[in-house]
Amino acid sequence: MATRLFEGKSHASHYQKYRLSPPQKIQDLILNYLGNRLKKPFGLAVDVGCGTGQTSRSLVPYFQKVLGTDISEAQIEQANHADGFPNLVYRVSAAEEIPAENASVDLITACAAVHWFDIEKFLKEADRVLKPCGCLAFFTYLPNMEVHYKHQSQQLTQVITELQDVLSPYVHEKVQHVISGYKDIFNAIPYTDKKRVENIDSKISMSLKDMLGLIQTFSMYQTFLSFEPEKAKDLVKTTEQRFLEIMQVSSSEEIIELRLNNVCVLASKPE
Template sequence: MAYRLYEGKEHASSYWKYRISPSDHLIQQVLNFLEKQRGQPFELAVDVGCGSGQGTLLLARHFVSVVGTDVSPAQLEMASQHAKEPNITYRRCVAEELPFADGSVDLVTAMSAFHWFDRPRFLQEAHRVLKPRGCLALLNYTIDMQLSYPDCCSHTLNQVCKEFYAALQPYRSAHLGPSSIEIYREAHGSIPYPDKEWLMSIMKVTSVETEVVVAVKYFYLLACKPQDA
């Protein structure tokens, strides 16, 4: 079962302003995996559940064409407003029914979105559209963040952060369980591809709105469709 959230215009505006984006380093890990498995050129990437398009933009400089997909017209409108690169397009569709031909996509990504999909159906659909040796990348971050600020005790800042997330915990979607990492572990076990990687990466992201440095723990799953699949 898929879960539809964050589709309104206010959500889309907040997503663009505050949504944490993967670092260039993390995107490079995905590209390194794709090059190792399939090689260049990188022709078509599809960013599923793209929201306001931050991740889609990061892919655009590396592919001939990048398509972001989402169910929300408001999110896609926001994404389109910030897509200056001519090789980016956006399509409205559900994650489980992608408008691409069989075996036509080099890379399918889902950045902080996979946990909302009908996961078995999405994985089947990703398998359908991927080229032989094409790759799937599922990325997400945890809320186990570390804050720092000049002349301020990091321990105190992070204690406030922990109290904040503890207050939010009762409002966490029951669908996600106590930790969304387990959803990705389950997906890792269910993907029958022999070439796949499970890694935990820590990177630093600095908000353009403040001088607070936020260290975000990302985890990602990379898998390559076999040549004869």
């Protein structure tokens, strides 16, 4: 069964506010891969482990119907509160039980999510619902984040590294899939038509406040918060203060650039 760490209402609210949409490079990579295997118009895409719907909404322009699924009722509730689209629906559902007919799905995506699933059961279920030549696309950003701001980038990135060191005892074992760049998940996919694309860089301009909000959505921070709530909150405050001092600014609305390194696993079901 999938690991369940993202179900609290407060966590879901943070997720909706601060989680990132997939980088355009990854969207283009997925759509080009799919377009070389299935003809347009694309029918149904299913975004599994959709959280509050960031990836689901990014798929809307390209598919006749998009279905976002998540095991968390709180996450789906937040997704439904976002801007609606006539071709997008959400359902509470385990990753291993996709609410779709046999051979009906063009594309299955999972953004920063597949490592939480029961991989063997999920891949069997994905095979059931995918059309012949339908595709899988699993992608995530890796832990080695960089923060850039004027000439203080090295110092700011060091602050993030130290924060991650504090959180390291609370990293779930399944996050090792991410640290390894989804190599074992790639190997588990039974299809021969597959590839793993590394070193997909993304640069996101955001406020310092939003970056700290993003960090608070991470599973290790939420685990730390559940065990040591005051220490977890103090960690965020201390980190914010360190950033402000290094940047020599007084407001957390100051814009920084967050640089991420992403990996994407793509695969296509045989004809």
